[in-house]
Amino acid sequence: MNNSILKINDGIYQIKYYFLGLAEVYMYLIIGDDKCLLIDTGYGATDVMQYVRSVTELPVTVVNTHGHMDHIGGNHDFDEVYLSKKDWKLAVKSSDKIWLKEKIQHVMEVRNMLPLLQKEGIKTELGKTIQSQSVKYRDLPVDGFFELGERKVFFFGTPGHTCGSICLYDEKTNTLFTGDTVCSKGVLLGFEESTSVEVYLDSLLKIRAFCHEKDIEIMYPSHHEAPCNIELIDKYIDLCEKIITGELTGEYRDTGTCCGSYVNNDDVSLIYKKEHEQ
Numbered sequence: 001m002n003n004s005i006l007k008i009n010d011g012i013y014q015i016k017y018y019f020l021g022l023a024e025v026y027m028y029l030i031i032g033d034d035k036c037l038l039i040d041t042g043y044g045a046t047d048v049m050q051y052v053r054s055v056t057e058l059p060v061t062v063v064n065t066h067g068h069m070d071h072i073g074g075n076h077d078f079d080e081v082y083l084s085k086k087d088w089k090l091a092v093k094s095s096d097k098i099w100l101k102e103k104i105q106h107v108m109e110v111r112n113m114l115p116l117l118q119k120e121g122i123k124t125e126l127g128k129t130i131q132s133q134s135v136k137y138r139d140l141p142v143d144g145f146f147e148l149g150e151r152k153v154f155f156f157g158t159p160g161h162t163c164g165s166i167c168l169y170d171e172k173t174n175t176l177f178t179g180d181t182v183c184s185k186g187v188l189l190g191f192e193e194s195t196s197v198e199v200y201l202d203s204l205l206k207i208r209a210f211c212h213e214k215d216i217e218i219m220y221p222s223h224h225e226a227p228c229n230i231e232l233i234d235k236y237i238d239l240c241e242k243i244i245t246g247e248l249t250g251e252y253r254d255t256g257t258c259c260g261s262y263v264n265n266d267d268v269s270l271i272y273k274k275e276h277e278q
Contacts, residue, residue: 005051009173015051025070032148035059041074045128048074065179066165067091076133085139087164097132110256160200162193176219184225186269190260201240235268
């Protein structure tokens with residue numbers, strides 16, 4: 001798979017990056033008259049600015065959908081980054097060289113991929129990714145949107161995957177960006193920084209109501225299939241409700257990325273913390 005930047009709507013670009021050629025992450029660039037908004041910066045090796053500058057020379061405002069390493073890795077290229085204050089500590093931890101090395105080592109071990117670490121291209125990419133960074137974070141604007149010049153991008157909190165997770169909405173094109181809150185192949189609530197299933201369900205209900213209000217039919221997540229139909233939200237709502245009522249019970253699974261109770265229903269899955277089972 002090739003890394004690339006693709007125009008997906010009027011003034012909106014999707015930046016695709018495949019970490020180690022295996023795990024995709026998407027970033028989004030929204031261009032206004034005066035400035036542009038970059039949603040997430042990928043891994044440390046992504047070099048996201050090369051993609052941004054291939055389509056615009058406008059000043060760049062950066063916002064992270066949440067504080068995980070695959071969304072904040074390129075933050076060091078910018079003077080400041082907007083991120084929910086609830087995820088600041090997470091972002092600092094996810095930017096620590098020792099933590100990054102241990103985390104990637106664990107993921108590769110669990111997934112039986114340790115031999116890949118000896119390949120020269122992989123070693124180079126990992127070297128660029130496993131670097132400590134110091135970033136000046138700013139809390140999200142109190143007015144609830146980013147003004148780009150004749151273009152507003154709104155945001156709202158959607159705790160679940162992390163406590164500080166957000167979704168963003170481009171008013172001009174009626175486009176919703178869901179980060180890791182809703183993804184086609186599954187959502188992870190198994191991190192220390194994740195919320196309960198109940199809190200995540202509240203976020204899903206908020207997103208669904210917003211989509212109905214704005215007549216949104218598709219959404220752009222940060223991983224897997226993009227765009228996705230908003231019917232996917234209903235599947236996650238149903239799954240959460242079945243977990244909460246005890247109709248479905250998860251079995252322990254360690255993906256390397258996180259661990260917890262795994263449950264699958266109607267082509268969607270969750271990994272959630274054991275203490276959240278009812």
